[in-house]
Amino acid sequence: MSMTTAKPSGRQIDGGGYGKPPGTFDESLTRVGPGTPGGEFLRRYWHPVGVSDTVTAVPQRVRVLGEDLILFRDGKGRAGLLHARCCHRGTTLYYGKVEESGIRCCYHGWLFDVEGHCLEQPCEPEGGLHRDKARQPWYPVEERYGLVFAYMGPLDRKPPLPRYDTLENLGDDEHLEQDRDSFYVGGGRNAANPNVPYNWLQNYENVMDPFHVVILHARFSGVQFREELGVLPKVDWDYLDHGVATNSIRDINGRTFRRITQVLLPNVRIVPSIEMTSGKGREVAWLVPADDTSHRSLGVARVPNGAEPLYTRRSRLVNHDGKLWTEMTDEEHRLFPDDFEAQFGQGPITFHSEERLGTTDKGIVMLRRLLSRQIKAVEEGKDPIGAGTNGAEMIEVKAGNFFLEETDAP
Numbered sequence: 001m002s003m004t005t006a007k008p009s010g011r012q013i014d015g016g017g018y019g020k021p022p023g024t025f026d027e028s029l030t031r032v033g034p035g036t037p038g039g040e041f042l043r044r045y046w047h048p049v050g051v052s053d054t055v056t057a058v059p060q061r062v063r064v065l066g067e068d069l070i071l072f073r074d075g076k077g078r079a080g081l082l083h084a085r086c087c088h089r090g091t092t093l094y095y096g097k098v099e100e101s102g103i104r105c106c107y108h109g110w111l112f113d114v115e116g117h118c119l120e121q122p123c124e125p126e127g128g129l130h131r132d133k134a135r136q137p138w139y140p141v142e143e144r145y146g147l148v149f150a151y152m153g154p155l156d157r158k159p160p161l162p163r164y165d166t167l168e169n170l171g172d173d174e175h176l177e178q179d180r181d182s183f184y185v186g187g188g189r190n191a192a193n194p195n196v197p198y199n200w201l202q203n204y205e206n207v208m209d210p211f212h213v214v215i216l217h218a219r220f221s222g223v224q225f226r227e228e229l230g231v232l233p234k235v236d237w238d239y240l241d242h243g244v245a246t247n248s249i250r251d252i253n254g255r256t257f258r259r260i261t262q263v264l265l266p267n268v269r270i271v272p273s274i275e276m277t278s279g280k281g282r283e284v285a286w287l288v289p290a291d292d293t294s295h296r297s298l299g300v301a302r303v304p305n306g307a308e309p310l311y312t313r314r315s316r317l318v319n320h321d322g323k324l325w326t327e328m329t330d331e332e333h334r335l336f337p338d339d340f341e342a343q344f345g346q347g348p349i350t351f352h353s354e355e356r357l358g359t360t361d362k363g364i365v366m367l368r369r370l371l372s373r374q375i376k377a378v379e380e381g382k383d384p385i386g387a388g389t390n391g392a393e394m395i396e397v398k399a400g401n402f403f404l405e406e407t408d409a410p
């Protein structure tokens with residue numbers, strides 16, 4: 001009988017883990033910092049960076065697209081977003097004091113307005129004869145729907161800040177509610193650090209994945225949304241406007257139910273009511289990368305006056321025993337995982353090289369292709385879709401829950 005000797009190195013052919021090369025990910029899709037292909041693409045669009053009514057004379061630290069920034073509101077009511085690092089000798093403006101016309105650095109008292117102009121240099125002769133040569137890096141901001149939006153790209157490519165039809169023309173009996181704590185993923189996990197600790201694209205791709213609704217949200221963790229959403233849908237995906245839409249069709253009690261979810265580049269997600277309320281989606285949300293391995297979900301929803309706050313309600317609906325995410329024990333999180341657990345479980349940046357995509361992942365493939373094409377367009381000096389000269393002033397939301405005999409189906 002001959003002895004076989006085990007091969008000391010190299011990949012096993014029987015599927016064992018030994019010798020497996022380390023996983024890799026698509027850097028252009030996942031890196032968000034200045035000068036990276038993905039980061040340059042993301043910088044061509046407006047991103048929400050804060051909730052308007054929390055932006056005050058108290059400086060806030062915000063991390064967006066890999067940059068450390070300070071958000072504040074000056075005495076004239078203007079929101080400002082400046083680089084945190086003072087352009088004099090580099091301390092952070094977080095310790096600055098906000099005044100009528102801007103923010104004053106704690107170290108030597110330079111005063112900057114919301115566009116970074118240096119208004120005073122109190123220790124320099126005559127208040128700074130050359131102060132116009134110093135400019136604190138700044139970004140344009142605009143406020144809408146109770147959110148503060150920033151544009152961090154080249155100023156000559158700035159598109160209009162888009163409006164969404166579903167958030168316009170409110171009746172007296174409704175109002176807009178802002179998601180303050182990334183409730184969608186993790187439900188107010190940590191008010192002091194609102195960042196969700198993994199790459200933004202994992203969360204974004206989830207919107208194009210209607211099949212996880214059937215497993216994760218309707219079986220594995222009990223019925224988190226509605227029992228009917230546990231019916232396996234027939235799905236197709238389409239490129240729609242400057243994004244992708246999923247169209248899930250289910251036969252429910254003899255009626256055809258169509259559920260459309262939508263993403264719009266670069267990071268907008270429109271998911272209709274998880275309670276299957278009929279009609280157009282009433283919430284628009286943005287998955288804003290803080291850096292390569294964390295992001296924030298900021299959103300706004302149109303809700304009836306007097307209702308329980310939508311984001312708290314969603315967290316209680318989805319989570320075990322009506323608890324908020326933060327109220328659950330570790331064991332409950334293990335037994336009843338939600339989007340946060342599934343996406344966090346993919347790692348800080350998921351390894352694309354280790355995926356085995358199937359037919360049900362078509363929407364994710366389409367989204368990645370769309371993103372890659374637009375990232376390339378920016379590298380070639382063009383405007384990506386939905387930005388620059390291609391920017392839309394008004395976006396018609398197509399997402400929604402539709403029973404097909406109803407006239408509101410698109």
Ligand code: FES
Nearest residue numbers: 086088089105108
């Ligand atoms: S470091 Fe800011 S004023 Fe000197």
Ligand SMILES: [Fe+2]
Nearest residue numbers: 206212217339
């Ligand atoms: Fe989900």
